[in-house]
Amino acid sequence: MPEIKPNEIYTTEEARDFLKISDSTIKRFLKKGIIKAYKVGGRYRIWGSEILKLVSPELESKVYRVYKKVKDKTRRTIEDW
Secondary structure, eight states, X not given: OOOOXXXXXXXXXXXXXXXXXXXXXXXXXXXHTSSOOEEETTEEEEEHHHXXXXXXXXXXXXXXXXXXHHHHHHHHHHHHO
Protein backbone atom coordinates (compact mmCIF):
# COMPACT_ATOMS: atom_id res chain seq x y z
CA MET A 1 0.00 0.00 0.00
CA PRO A 2 1.38 3.42 -0.88
CA GLU A 3 1.98 5.91 1.89
CA ILE A 4 -0.39 8.80 2.55
CA LYS A 5 1.17 12.17 1.78
CA PRO A 6 -0.23 15.08 3.82
CA ASN A 7 -0.14 17.56 0.93
CA GLU A 8 -1.77 15.27 -1.64
CA ILE A 9 -5.45 15.33 -2.48
CA TYR A 10 -7.35 12.03 -2.50
CA THR A 11 -10.77 10.88 -3.68
CA THR A 12 -13.25 9.26 -1.31
CA GLU A 13 -12.47 5.89 -2.90
CA GLU A 14 -8.76 6.27 -2.21
CA ALA A 15 -9.40 7.43 1.37
CA ARG A 16 -11.77 4.51 1.90
CA ASP A 17 -9.08 2.09 0.69
CA PHE A 18 -6.41 3.65 2.91
CA LEU A 19 -8.64 3.50 6.00
CA LYS A 20 -10.14 0.11 5.10
CA ILE A 21 -13.69 1.26 5.77
CA SER A 22 -16.94 0.79 3.87
CA ASP A 23 -18.56 3.24 1.49
CA SER A 24 -21.33 4.00 3.98
CA THR A 25 -18.76 4.71 6.73
CA ILE A 26 -16.82 7.21 4.60
CA LYS A 27 -20.11 8.94 3.73
CA ARG A 28 -21.05 9.10 7.41
CA PHE A 29 -17.61 10.54 8.31
CA LEU A 30 -18.01 13.21 5.63
CA LYS A 31 -21.58 14.06 6.68
CA LYS A 32 -20.67 14.35 10.39
CA GLY A 33 -17.52 16.35 9.67
CA ILE A 34 -15.16 13.73 11.06
CA ILE A 35 -13.26 14.02 7.79
CA LYS A 36 -13.09 17.50 6.31
CA ALA A 37 -13.43 17.45 2.54
CA TYR A 38 -14.04 19.79 -0.37
CA LYS A 39 -16.56 19.20 -3.09
CA VAL A 40 -15.14 19.66 -6.58
CA GLY A 41 -17.33 18.96 -9.58
CA GLY A 42 -19.85 17.10 -7.45
CA ARG A 43 -17.25 14.79 -5.89
CA TYR A 44 -15.44 15.03 -2.58
CA ARG A 45 -11.69 15.62 -2.37
CA ILE A 46 -9.83 14.95 0.85
CA TRP A 47 -6.41 16.24 1.92
CA GLY A 48 -3.98 13.54 3.00
CA SER A 49 -3.49 15.34 6.31
CA GLU A 50 -7.18 14.72 7.13
CA ILE A 51 -6.73 11.00 6.54
CA LEU A 52 -3.59 10.95 8.68
CA LYS A 53 -5.47 12.66 11.55
CA LEU A 54 -7.82 9.68 11.74
CA VAL A 55 -5.04 7.14 12.14
CA SER A 56 -2.87 9.19 14.50
CA PRO A 57 -2.43 8.14 18.15
CA GLU A 58 -3.42 11.67 19.23
CA LEU A 59 -6.98 11.13 18.07
CA GLU A 60 -7.21 7.88 19.99
CA SER A 61 -6.11 9.56 23.23
CA LYS A 62 -8.64 12.38 22.70
CA VAL A 63 -11.43 9.87 22.18
CA TYR A 64 -10.43 8.03 25.34
CA ARG A 65 -10.46 11.26 27.39
CA VAL A 66 -13.95 12.15 26.13
CA TYR A 67 -15.19 8.61 26.81
CA LYS A 68 -13.78 8.68 30.35
CA LYS A 69 -15.37 12.07 31.02
CA VAL A 70 -18.80 10.86 29.87
CA LYS A 71 -18.42 7.62 31.83
CA ASP A 72 -17.49 9.47 35.05
CA LYS A 73 -20.36 11.93 34.66
CA THR A 74 -22.82 9.07 34.12
CA ARG A 75 -21.51 7.25 37.19
CA ARG A 76 -21.87 10.39 39.36
CA THR A 77 -25.40 10.96 38.08
CA ILE A 78 -26.40 7.40 38.91
CA GLU A 79 -24.85 7.63 42.38
CA ASP A 80 -26.73 10.88 43.10
CA TRP A 81 -29.96 9.37 41.90
